[in-house]
Amino acid sequence: MSTLVSLPCFARWALCAAALALTFTLGFAEDAKPDPQQKFDAIQARMEKAQTDFMEKLMAEQDRAKQRAMYDSRPGLEFAAEFKTLAVETKGTEVAAQSWMKVAEISGEFDQEEGFKSAVETLIAEHITSPHIAALPAMIGGMGWTLGDDKVEPLLQSLLAKSAHKPVQAGAIFELAQIAMRSDKPEKKAQTRAWFERLSKEFGDLKSAYGKDYKSIAAGFLFELDHLQIGQIPPDFEAIDENGVKFKLSDYRGKVVVLDFWGFW
């Protein structure tokens, strides 16, 4: 990740090799100023350590109420502040893009609406072409559950309008489609089909972060929209049960049926 070889080192490579080995064992050399990427990695490493330590403590606590209180004061926001400082210091660079992504992610997790919004807005304004914003659409969409879809929708619209990067555009459309689908406003819900059709038509061959192409993803949601909404009769299916016996959903007509998609993993 970090490049520790600097130019003068090349000249005195033998000496440098020793210094390098030392640097690896000691972490940063005392007088070497860490470059921005190293600073980022260091904050990230400290945050991960704090979170791992916290999870261990949380798991060890038996009392539910105490667990709850611990969880409310979990580590995170202090690192958002550090990432933000770094983002401001490195304004316009890829390190800033990564740092703003962290600020957005942490603020989101902690339900800090302003922090989240300003980080996302900065990413859109200053880092729209950065490869580091690939996960931004999903992050914004996910925040709809806590901040409210009406709050995150304009951010997705803005991201979609400004990005020329296909994965980001597709991701934004996918999130906008899902927001439409889960809306309880009929006029909004009615836009679901158009979003998924656009996703399929313009980005069908493109694969999402989960490895599935957007054409099949859109097809799945369109099936859900057309056949699996409350008030609809789903198409019949045939399945094989645990005893190797074939059965159909329609065998159960006349009964109240609970279909439970589950797993014990």
Place this chain on the structure above:
Amino acid sequence: MLPHEKTLVKRLADKPFALIGINSDGPVEKVKEILAREQITWRQAVDESTDGPLATKWNVSGWPTIYVLDEKGVIRYRDVRDQEMEDAVMTLLAAGSKK
């Protein structure tokens, strides 16, 4: 989830009600092992994995995903669990028995 389902299945054994699991744990042997271990008595569609044909067709991306259908096969509730699921089933059974 499971304890509630077990009670419900027992209580409604003589009612026009069925709980069908669509299981994504693995092949049939694995499913049988889990059913025996967990003492699950209701029928399963063996869907083999989270990318199984039924889970894929029904666009399932979170587990459990639950649909409650009335006696005509119409979807009436989605993602109700535990007491909420029981209430949904009881409401539909009561409505069905009135006809």
